[in-house]
Amino acid sequence: MPDSVDTISGRLVFRKILVANRGEIAVRVIRTCREMGIPVAAVYSEPDRGSKHVQLSDEAYAIGPASPTESYLDIDRILDVAAQADADAVHPGYGFLSENADFADACARAGVKLIGPTAAAIRSMGVKTRAREIMAAANVPVVPGSPTAVSDATAAASIARETGYPVMLKAAAGGGGKGMRLVERPEALPSAWTEAQGEAQRAFGSDEVYVEKAIVRPRHVEVQILADEVGTIAHLGERECSLQRRHQKVLEETPSPFVETRPEVRAALCEAAIAAARATGYTNAGTVEFLVDSAGRFYFLEMNTRLQVEHPVTELVTGIDLVREQIRIAAGFPLRYPPGTVTFRGHAMQCRIYAEDPEADFLPSPGRINRLAWPEGPGIRVDSGAEQGWTVPVEYDPLIAKLCAWAPTRDEAISKLRQALRETVVGGIATTLGFFRELLEDSRFQAGEIDTGFLGRGLGPDAREAAALSSGEKLAAMLAAVEASRGRGDQGRGPAPVPSRWKTRGRTWTPFVDGGNR
Amino acid sequence: MKRIELLFDGIARDLQTDGTSVVVDGREAQAEVCNLGSGRFSVLLDGRQHAVRITRSNDGLMEAWVGGSRHLIEVQDPRQLSRRKNVSAASGSGEVRMPMPGKVLAVHVANGDRVEQGQSLVIVEAMKMQNQLRAPRDGIVSGLQVKPGDAAPAGATLAVIE
Numbered sequence: 106m107p108d109s110v111d112t113i114s115g116r117l118v119f120r121k122i123l124v125a126n127r128g129e130i131a132v133r134v135i136r137t138c139r140e141m142g143i144p145v146a147a148v149y150s151e152p153d154r155g156s157k158h159v160q161l162s163d164e165a166y167a168i169g170p171a172s173p174t175e176s177y178l179d180i181d182r183i184l185d186v187a188a189q190a191d192a193d194a195v196h197p198g199y200g201f202l203s204e205n206a207d208f209a210d211a212c213a214r215a216g217v218k219l220i221g222p223t224a225a226a227i228r229s230m231g232v233k234t235r236a237r238e239i240m241a242a243a244n245v246p247v248v249p250g251s252p253t254a255v256s257d258a259t260a261a262a263s264i265a266r267e268t269g270y271p272v273m274l275k276a277a278a279g280g281g282g283k284g285m286r287l288v289e290r291p292e293a294l295p296s297a298w299t300e301a302q303g304e305a306q307r308a309f310g311s312d313e314v315y316v317e318k319a320i321v322r323p324r325h326v327e328v329q330i331l332a333d334e335v336g337t338i339a340h341l342g343e344r345e346c347s348l349q350r351r352h353q354k355v356l357e358e359t360p361s362p363f364v365e366t367r368p369e370v371r372a373a374l375c376e377a378a379i380a381a382a383r384a385t386g387y388t389n390a391g392t393v394e395f396l397v398d399s400a401g402r403f404y405f406l407e408m409n410t411r412l413q414v415e416h417p418v419t420e421l422v423t424g425i426d427l428v429r430e431q432i433r434i435a436a437g438f439p440l441r442y443p444p445g446t447v448t449f450r451g452h453a454m455q456c457r458i459y460a461e462d463p464e465a466d467f468l469p470s471p472g473r474i475n476r477l478a479w480p481e482g483p484g485i486r487v488d489s490g491a492e493q494g495w496t497v498p499v500e501y502d503p504l505i506a507k508l509c510a511w512a513p514t515r516d517e518a519i520s521k522l523r524q525a526l527r528e529t530v531v532g533g534i535a536t537t538l539g540f541f542r543e544l545l546e547d548s549r550f551q552a553g554e555i556d557t558g559f560l561g562r563g564l565g566p567d568a569r570e571a572a573a574l575s576s577g578e579k580l581a582a583m584l585a586a587v588e589a590s591r592g593r594g595d596q597g598r599g600p601a602p603v604p605s606r607w608k609t610r611g612r613t614w615t616p617f618v619d620g621g622n623r
Numbered sequence: 624m625k626r627i628e629l630l631f632d633g634i635a636r637d638l639q640t641d642g643t644s645v646v647v648d649g650r651e652a653q654a655e656v657c658n659l660g661s662g663r664f665s666v667l668l669d670g671r672q673h674a675v676r677i678t679r680s681n682d683g684l685m686e687a688w689v690g691g692s693r694h695l696i697e698v699q700d701p702r703q704l705s706r707r708k709n710v711s712a713a714s715g716s717g718e719v720r721m722p723m724p725g726k727v728l729a730v731h732v733a734n735g736d737r738v739e740q741g742q743s744l745v746i747v748e749a750m751k752m753q754n755q756l757r758a759p760r761d762g763i764v765s766g767l768q769v770k771p772g773d774a775a776p777a778g779a780t781l782a783v784i785e
């Protein structure tokens with residue numbers, strides 16, 4: 106019997122799942138729903154009518170204009186659609202409503218199952234100061250700092266004196282690096298305080314900011330967990346996400362090159378992650394993030410109560426479809442992979458391909474994708490919401506695709522990604538493809554000597570040199586450009602078009618008969 | 624041999640070709656360019672094969688994809704070259720332009736203010752990212768036309784540093 110069918114009633118675990126998201130993650134979730142035989146309702150804002158996630162859905166509902174607050178963040182509108190579509194479950198993806206406890210409450214009131222944790226668990230982890238208290242009580246190590254939001258810059262300065270500089274200011278309701286400021290010296294604190302508060306207010310509607318000791322050159326290592334609704338919690342290993350720009354992850358991998366050689370650190374991290382999940386009564390898929398210093402000491406950073414952007418690397422080394430497990434858990438099934446039964450194989454790495462211009466300080470570069478070619482071959486996985494001819498909208502996150510490679514070892518995974526990048530074309534807009542080409546050549550990266558400040562310090566000169574074009578490649582590009590520009594601007598159209606059959610055979614044209622053979 | 628001038632990632636290059644051989648930087652190579660259609664090319668240079676994809680950027684420039692990276696190429700065309708010159712001359716004159724469509728969050732200066740190169744003038748937000756627009760050179764702010772909350776299209780001149 107398929108795992109999407111309840112063995113007692115013989116019915117599908119859910120009648121229909123509403124996917125309350127857009128872009129690559131909506132595409133990702135829809136695929137698994139369809140594989141499970143569960144009908145899918147998609148939602149879309151005005152600019153997303155032609156999106157890939159809409160085209161993959163069984164049903165699609167307009168939910169408003171481009172502005173997220175009037176569409177993807179509109180709880181009432183999303184639940185109206187769930188009722189209209191007769192969906193009995195909602196998958197929130199990541200971002201948007203995925204970590205919104207009010208949404209979880211509203212789903213419960215509407216009798217729609219949220220594929221994710223309970224409102225209480227989201228709430229306890231959503232406010233970072235509260236999360237810290239819970240973790241400290243569960244003996245999960247936390248970074249020294251203010252236990253709760255600080256009232257003003259003066260109070261922040263006195264805490265900073267206790268913990269010692271550098272300190273990090275963080276929005277209490279934050280995530281994704283917004284409302285965060287690193288402060289190196291006391292005199293820089295007042296202006297950083299104002300900036301962090303302002304950004305927090307704009308991004309999250311709350312200007313609560315707290316203070317933490319900044320860990321010098323930490324690695325970002327996180328543990329994926331799965332928890333069912335009957336009390337079993339399993340970990341699916343760690344991911345290292347130390348390569349970040351402006352506190353946004355850029356490249357993720359598993360296993361962590363640091364933890365891989367320190368089994369005792371891995372065991373302690375995974376144990377702490379499970380303790381963290383247990384302390385919050387956590388259910389469904391979640392991620393516990395830690396900062397790890399060079400001595401292997403680790404500190405709880407935050408818990409993400411949703412599917413992560415970087416979940417594919419875990420799927421590649423474990424062979425587990427996390428979305429399928431999320432759906433099964435939400436339907437009340439016990440964990441299919443109880444602790445100790447998960448096996449790990451090889452190394453997986455993911456590059457986040459953004460519509461950003463590496464030559465212009467990674468400014469977003471929205472626009473039309475005139476040509477699109479993704480890599481192929483064994484061990485390659487591409488998760489994308491983009492298609493050729495599609496325009497990257499200005500209104501949303503400029504993530505175009507996640508390009509992943511799996512191989513038996515880290516070195517081989519890097520080689521695979523390098524070849525995959527060579528086969529990729531995203532024509533029309535600037536993207537971060539060229540940046541990854543250089544990153545993969547950086548010798549310190551290749552040696553796994555990374556930390557969260559790695560990208561901020563810039564790549565080594567060896568990286569740019571190794572990634573530079575050969576004189577032959579340059580000449581070939583120029584010759585092709587000269588050839589393409591003959592006849593002025595018709596490249597992309599190719600050789601003389603085949604005349605339309607309407608023209609050549611117009612008079613003798615016979616319409617096809619349905620089901621006919623050609 | 625026919626001489627062709629072009630810009631490769633903004634750097635002027637020239638090559639000479641008669642269809643079967645090409646001379647660049649004083650070196651000659653046998654070249655065969657096979658147009659496979661839809662912007663796909665296979666180039667043989669002394670027997671070495673290079674796959675090239677030619678696409679068009681949204682601002683009308685030709686993009687060449689080779690070895691997994693994207694390069695902007697402009698083949699000699701008097702009209703295009705002069706247009707490019709105008710653009711670069713304009714940015715050298717101290718114009719502060721909107722790098723992408725977005726919203727103005729804050730304006731730190733007023734017309735008539737004296738600013739130094741690199742000083743933050745305006746904070747803009749687009750695609751959920753905040754960015755500082757800085758003075759391209761020392762000078763006096765003029766022509767400042769925006770206030771916080773204004774939306775502006777890509778390329779809009781927000782101010783001029785004179």
